Structures are given as structure tokens and as C-alpha cells.
Amino acid sequence: MDSGNAQDGGPAHFHTPGPWKAGLSAGRKVLSVSAANDTWICGELLNGDDMPAKEAEANARLIAAAPEMLAALQSIATKARELASDRMMPNGGLWAACAEEAEAAVARAVAP
Structure with missing residues (x-):
């Protein structure tokens, strides 16, 4: 993102x-x-x-700080989504939940 x-x-x-x-x-x-x-x-x-x-x-x-926080949250969401899809990574569900929460916050921030 x-x-x-x-x-x-x-x-x-x-x-x-x-x-x-x-x-x-x-x-x-x-x-x-x-x-x-x-x-x-x-x-x-x-x-x-x-x-x-x-x-x-x-x-x-x-x-x-909002622009930097938005960029950081977008990066975190992307990485969490990658970790959630890695079958070798334990706690995939936790990473998926983190990704969803971060993605939802980003969506609220950039919604028109």
C-alpha cells in the first residue's frame, strides 16, 4: 500500500x-x-x-505524525499479511488478525 x-x-x-x-x-x-x-x-x-x-x-x-504513522501501518499490514500466509510461520492466525486490524485502520484513514 x-x-x-x-x-x-x-x-x-x-x-x-x-x-x-x-x-x-x-x-x-x-x-x-x-x-x-x-x-x-x-x-x-x-x-x-x-x-x-x-x-x-x-x-x-x-x-x-500522521503521514509517517500511515506509512508505517501500511508496511506492518503488508508484512503481517506475508507472515500470515507463510505456512512455516507459527501463529498464522495471529498475524492474519494483526493484518486485518492494520488494514482496517488504513482503510479508515484513506477513505474518501
Whole structure:
């Protein structure tokens, strides 16, 4: 599974390519996630009413890690599927279950 863009011949995963980064404005009022080329992904105005700044920062770091986590999960799903089909590998059912869980999470992430 590739997280490429359909316009580039890859599957129809239309997210902005990673890496992404989380940042806090100089005045510590705007928390944002942007791509490496500074394309804005999302942001939050920190006014202290919605959630604590530490929680917002943690959420932004999690969002920023999404492209790498998606790629890692796709790789894990592929390897688990390979291990599940290897008749010499013990615990094939466990590997199949891992592959299914990873594939389901990937499907949720890339669904249109």
C-alpha cells in the first residue's frame, strides 16, 4: 500500500505528503500543523477555553505524525499479511488478525 497521490500514478490517497510539523506561533496563540513546504494542514487558536495548551500541543504532534504513522501501518499490514500466509510461520492466525486490524485502520484513514 502506497500513500502516493493518484495524480502521480499512486492510489487515490489525497492527503498532503509528509513530513508534517507542529508549530506554535511566537505569541503562543496559534498552534498549527504544516507540511515540509509550509503548506498549512490545520491549526487551532489557543484561547484557553477549549482545552489546555499542553493537550492542544500533544494533539498537534499526533496529527503531524500522521503521514509517517500511515506509512508505517501500511508496511506492518503488508508484512503481517506475508507472515500470515507463510505456512512455516507459527501463529498464522495471529498475524492474519494483526493484518486485518492494520488494514482496517488504513482503510479508515484513506477513505474518501
